[in-house]
Amino acid sequence: MGRRPCCAKVGIKRGAWTVLEDKILSNHIEIHGEGKWRDLPQRAGLKRCGKSCRLRWMNYLRSDIKRGNISVEEEELIIKLHNLLGNRWSLIAGRLPGRTDNEIKNYWNTKLSKRIKGPQKTQDSTKQLHKLKEKESEGKFSMALIPENLQLAIRPKAVRATKVIIPQQLGHNNQMIKKNEVPTWDHNSSSSYSTLLEVEDDTSFLMDIDIGELFISDVLRSETQQEIEERNENDNGGGGDYGDVNLPSGFDFIVSSFEDFLNNSTEESMMENWRGW
DNA sequence: AATTCTTACAACCGCCATGGC
């Protein structure tokens, strides 16, 4: 049994929406509210696919949509978030009030992806997984070689954004450090406490993203716009503590936390703590 | 002025997660 198509393809209008169609759709949603998209066109008297109506409403007609150019601040945020989240446009859009996932995706594809060129040191998780699976099918690699707990970090697609939580930070022996508490952490890197303060600022844009949605590798490879530019200028092939990945200073603390977390945890406690974060 | 190329973005498509039954 096949899947029922979202709408009958015959007699359905496609392409650009007219002003009249927009008005009909807006009026209908104002009166009846969102939802029941499949039946909406019939109820509203539109010759459109329900999915198309939803998209038009979500991406264009909603009153809370911000029109106009994307500001420098927004752009910076998009870049940061993209480094951390990859092509999870809806998650990124969730951090930019008034912007839609479609808009950000388009902006990225047409402007930012070209600007941030240079050798791609990283790939998004989907591609990573795809490549690994290819290698596996060629017999050059086995997924079994990857510890099970790390396999969990390779996820082909974003799960739905749910709650947004900032992880508590780990101190020695994985003890949680309460927010606003000066950590007793004796970190070897150039800065411990100062880095913590920086991190709190630098990650403020992540305040309501569930860190469970991030991969360790995502954190490891996150770059700020400044660093991207520096890398593009120098393009020396990198170095640093993590192979050819240039680490942003602001993430030292998080990276160290993850390292301690990985080094000092049993598989069970790891999963427990991870979910608890 | 005409044609070609590029850019920007709206819209479409297929797939997947979730929830109700």
Next chain:
DNA sequence: TGCCATGGCGGTTGTAAGAAT
């Protein structure tokens, strides 16, 4: 437990407008 409807997501395509030739 499985099926189905629904909503949502990310990738891709289509096309209008502007720039370049």
